[in-house]
């Protein structure tokens with residue numbers, strides 16, 4: 001259980017987010033934290049979380065196995081998730097998954113022999129308006145097809161980091177796990193990552209072009225018909 | 233039967249007029265996720281206004297506005313706030329940002345593009361229910377949303393909107409953005425609370441309800457993130473304004489999330505009660521060569537409707553009358569080239585995967601239904617399999633511990649009602665099997 005001082009400090013910083021006596025709430029972020037060090041939830045990671053929270057390893061393991069984002073085997077730098085839930089499936093998500101599976105020579109939840117890329121099929125990623133979608137370390141590549149997705153993983157294999165359609169410029173799975181543990185994005189470029197896709201803006205744009213807006217209001221109108229009571 | 237919907241180059245005026253961007257309007261402004269831009273766009277004005285009123289007045293106002301929850305059930309917001317007892321104990325506001333219901337895709341763009349609206353709504357809601365801590369449980373995969381929310385919390389704190397003595401009101405509040413780890417069931421509010429307490433996300437028995445025994449067994453109000461983000465707009469616009477944007481029984485606008493076989497899928501914020509025909513027209517019509525066959529009005533847990541329901545106003549009451557549920561207004565649009573049987577198979581696989589395993593009907597029922605679907609889709613189904621699906625649904629509906637089990641039956645029962653022939657086509661050998669029986673081990 002040889003975690004560096006930095007990880008121990010980060011663990012402390014996680015604990016204080018929760019009310020005193022309620023530190024167990026820190027378990028999910030702590031599991032993300034050990035993944036940021038080991039690339040998966042290792043035996044050591046489980047022991048570390050148990051130790052920090054003063055609970056049993058069995059209790060930690062019961063939690064870590066419940067959630068799909070905690071990996072039981074070392075994952076690659078790039079976690080490629082393909083949505084194959086119904087809507088994406090209808091629009092070609094399974095074909096995208098199959099093409100990537102062939103290209104990478106791995107199945108669901110498997111990592112390429114060079115240890116770089118892990119492939120998984122994902123359930124609905126809340127981006128059905130961009131179906132079919134693929135994410136790399138949870139950043140979105142929208143409106144994919146077989147060719148575009150193969151091109152995407154080839155670039156990753158060659159060490160490039162293609163810019164996502166929505167989300168921050170890529171960082172590795174370990175780096176993203178630090179953010180999942182609740183630490184702030186340190187890259188300005190990360191915060192600035194695009195979030196304004198065409199589908200997101202479709203309705204608002206159409207209304208703006210047609211000059212349609214919600215009815216105007218008087219922002220100073222009283223909240224209630226009667227005079228407001230004095231605030232405390 | 234399927235319906236062809238023409239897509240005029242520009243929607244007709246009367247249809248365009250259904251659009252009413254309120255909650256989605258700021259999404260158009262690049263940089264609205266930053267505090268300075270947000271403030272230029274009326275940001276934190278509602279908070280200043282709200283803090284001039286008593287907590288009780290705010291709750292009365294919210295009740296008056298008719299605002300209803302956007303998390304799927306449409307529960308009246310003011311009433312939920314009032315349920316939280318004012319008895320001097322610690323209280324919590326928990327914001328449900330676990331968006332994972334298949335089809336639903338409105339909360340992520342909201343958090344990514346307008347995170348301060350969420351934070352401002354949280355401060356107002358927390359003030360009303362006298363909570364000094366709020367948690368936002370963000371779906372783990374939604375990392376860009378979490379990133380921008382965390383940034384918004386930091387900016388708000390630096391500006392004095394969060395922390396101690398907010399804007400000199402004497403009110404203190406801390407907000408924690410908590411990322412989940414991939415489990416749809418954690419969107420169910422009591423499973424969410426267990427997950428937030430660092431446990432497996434499994435639903436709790438109710439009563440007692442979270443309003444009195446919630447997070448850490450303390451009074452807790454749980455609201456969807458879209459519910460909360462609308463609050464500042466309502467405070468500024470007023471109760472009557474919000475009511476006027478809706479229908480008689482449901483106030484305000486609705487974000488209809490259109491996905492599937494339309495030319496321009498996406499988020500369309502409209503007056504409550506817009507019909508599917510109007511929505512398809514707004515989205516540029518059906519995709520070339522596709523005819524409407526079926527749709528879900530509000531996510532995979534709401535029964536599918538056939539093309540016959542194209543003119544049903546999509547509001548709470550009318551959709552119920554048509555035999556479905558408004559849910560999250562995640563309108564998934566399928567065409568004559570999509571198969572309802574395949575769609576259900578994939579949804580049931582999802583429910584089987586996401587079942588938390590706590591109760592037998594859901595854990596076993598979904599597992600078996602996947603098997604039955606695979607048998608049918610591999611061409612080995614029998615007529616009795618349809619009875620088997622129906623009986624599995626009977627044992628699930630109303631007998632499972634939480635809404636996940638009930639929700640799973642929606643697509644099965646509704647597709648058997650509208651599209652029995654599509655099942656029969658596989659069973660009677662009129663349709664090419666979807667996959668090889670040997671390969672998947674169907675039996």
Ligand SMILES: Cc1cc2nc3c(=O)[nH]c(=O)nc-3n(C[C@H](O)[C@H](O)[C@H](O)COP(=O)(O)O)c2cc1C
Pocket residue numbers: 300301302303304305306307312328329330331332333416417418419420421422454455456457459460634635636
């Ligand atoms: C299986 C299941 C999943 C759910 N997922 C979500 C979700 O992701 N987001 C959400 O806001 N509500 C979800 N809900 C509904 C919540 O339990 C709860 O009703 C909602 O958060 C209340 O918020 P509101 O009153 O503001 O609508 C889910 C319910 C069930 C049964």
Ligand code: SF4
Pocket residue numbers: 417435586587588589590591592594595632633634635636637638
């Ligand atoms: S219905 Fe399903 S998800 Fe809900 S408690 Fe039972 S097993 Fe868990």
Ligand code: FES
Pocket residue numbers: 083084085086087088089123124125126127128129131132133334335336
């Ligand atoms: S079905 Fe793929 S993102 Fe929703």
